[in-house]
Amino acid sequence: MPPVLELKGITKRFPGVLANDHIDLRLEEGHVLSLLGENGAGKSTLMNILYGLYDQDEGDVYIRGEKVVINAPNDAIRQGIGMVHQHFMLVPVLTVTENVMLGMESMKRAGFLDRETAAGRIREISDRYGLDVDPDAVIEDLPVGIQQRVEIIKLLYRNADILILDEPTAVLTPQEVDGLFEVIRSLIAQGKSVVFISHKLREVLEISDQIVVLRRGRVVGATTPDESNERDLAAMMVGRDVILSVPKTPREPEDVILSVKGLFVRGDQGKMAVDGISFEIRGGEILGVAGVQGNGQTELVEALTGLRSVEGGRIMIAGKDRANATPRTITEAGTAHIPEDRQRDGLVLDYSVADNLILNTYYLPPQAKGLVMQETAITERAEQLVAEYDVRTPGISTPAGNLSGGNQQKVIVARELSRPVHLIIASQPTRGLDVGSIEYIHSQVIRKRDGGAAVLVVSAELDEVMSLSDRIIVMFEGKIMGAVPADGATKAELGLLMAGVTSATTATTS
């Protein structure tokens, strides 16, 4: 029996880049095929070709042994191919049923929408695949994990047999990921076939029947979970052995650089989000802030960087109080800020890489002389930083929005760490990035710490906080629940603190 989907020799060239280089792929019916690769490896390009968003330059697509031509998403849908994008395509104020119907509305007489029939079908699909979605719920009331299921229902409603899931776990909590895997297993059990795109090794090993690894537009390996492991896959993906945790040598801390005393900061709802906290960071030291998201970490970082006003307390940076100083004053005082939301705060996506590299130093010589910006100096600086920080971009005039997440973050890291700074505030520095980029960004932060900078790292990933930090503080409801040295800290211990169990309690129990 021919495979349900087969790609033969798919090639796609973009100016200056071979995005897909003669890619062959076979998906057997009832299988999960994982497409593994770093950002920029060509995964999304390949799937966009399959989905009719791009046209391939060479190669053919076969569905159940028959050659097909896919010029538009509608062709793909007709062939039974459906795709769930990383960013959902849902209208937040409409119900599940209305969202699913959009684009193929069934009508009653006189042009009224036939919601009941559609809702019935949705309920049937939901029951059949164990999706547990209420057709009458309004999208914006649903958690992200359920919204994703609505996207899957949209495809099943359109009778898709081949489901492409593009980085489906990037937006999910660990529990939601488990739920998604259950759904995928149930889809497979009923004869659907799935292409699972990811760069997370553990997930790929857990869910796949077949694994295909892409690197720089080529298939560099095909394997199965039984024949492989995380280390091998990572090496295949990156093209060399990867250090899954960056080694760092112990370092004697120097003088205090950041000293926070009795800091109070209000959140958007007006409540005290940071509730009287105090801590210090010394030069050559990385302080990790652990905690479940929404416990005041965001507000803390915004207050430290001048983006949110301080209600009380002091923020001493290198001996001067910078509470309620402007972002520019704080930047000029030698602070680097890697913001939590890189696309909202850290970059102007329409701007070129070069302009993003001078986003907060555009007015300083040599980038500007008085009022006039110096293009030559800006270009030179950009060329140099792109090379030094290994930013993969077609050129420095490429808009930052066209880079992958990892490369966007590298642009920010290059901009922030190439300045003379003695305090680095990094918020979720590796969120959503692939192994290679995470390794690189960690090594850059550690290099700066070794050079004597004080570093504050806020991360939702406990693994990241534990591997990167010298000391860890845990925030819970705006307060510091405890401070522990990273050496010897255990997940169990930190987990308790994150849940609000005081350090006194842990001290007595341990």
Next chain:
Amino acid sequence: MTRKQAVDTSSVTTHTETAPRGKPRKRRGVAWRSLLVPLLAIVTAFIISALVIVITDESVYVAFRDGIGRGIVQAFSVIGRAYWAFFTGAFGNPVQIVEAAFSGDANQIRRAVYPITETLRISTPYIFAGLAVALGFQGGLFNIGAEGQYFVGGLITVFVGYSITGLPQIIHLPLALLAGMVGGALWGAIPGYLKAKTGAHEVINTIMMNYVAYRLAEFLLDVGGPMARGDGRPVSPEIQPSAFLPQFFPNRVDLRVNAGIFLALGAAWVVWWLLYKTTLGFEIRTVGKNPDAARYAGISVPRIMVITMALSGALAGLSASTDILGVLHFMPNAFFSGYGFDAIALALLGNSHPAGVVLASLLFGAISAGARNMQGIAHVPIDITSILQGLIIVFVAAPEIIRMLYRMREPKESEELALAQG
């Protein structure tokens, strides 16, 4: 990930995305492509307008009664005559221009170049007003108040123009121009300040400021008003000759083209330089594209909003100054210009880029001048101006229509730029 979003919206489901507001990119290929749609939009607008001209022309119906062949011939001859009149009205008759140039007779030359001088004269205030709105767009602000800023700029210009006497032109003229800038800047800065301080939306406030400006002009210029002429007419006194913008043909009342066109082109260059070559321009564009990132970058967003609106207003004020100092030499009451509103179309057509605004303004100037001649010679109603302009704007605002008509391949813009994405 925005690229993904851009791609996604063109995909399966629901909404057709409004084309991402184009930015002037440095790459040549893209610049050429960005000109193609406007050009085809103009061509298409002229074709449709031709149909309108034909179906509203009685002689075509008469000819069709005599047979289809004669009808078709008559239709084309009507279109030919109308558009020839349009062309010669906008740019002059090439034959006449060449003949005049060889004859060397001054009068003949003046007559031959008259149409193109009118096009340039009408384009002048368009350029300033278009730049005003475009600058606002670049800073993320929608200045619908160019009309009001035009009024206030005009009032102060005309006041400085007639009330101050005895100054040499080299001082009086710049002073009067400056007055227009200050008036417009003030009128623009007020909504800018309100937005920066209170978040009040600039669209609402600039519209309201328009009404204040209309009534202010009425109060000042109406018969018996403080700035009205004593002779019972609702117009301001004539400005001093020392405040005149020099006309190219000072002895001919019909040739009204003046140094304002150079000022307008100069202003376009200055705006371009400001936006793309200076730190202030970088700040304005950053605030326009991403205010959060601007704040992160240490830019004072409120300050930039006020500055952007003031600069935008200053340009709108200059639009009135050049009209008054170069052409009218006084300011009438109920002086409804409409420039401030056409300016929005010009900024849109010109993609908010100074060079684009200049081209769009020249086009609008040519359409106005050409349509007048078309009415005079080919008896096509002047309302064809509105139809032409309207169609061009519709097609530029909805490039999908043009792509469909000309079977252009969807510019999978994201495609060529995707590259580094997976």
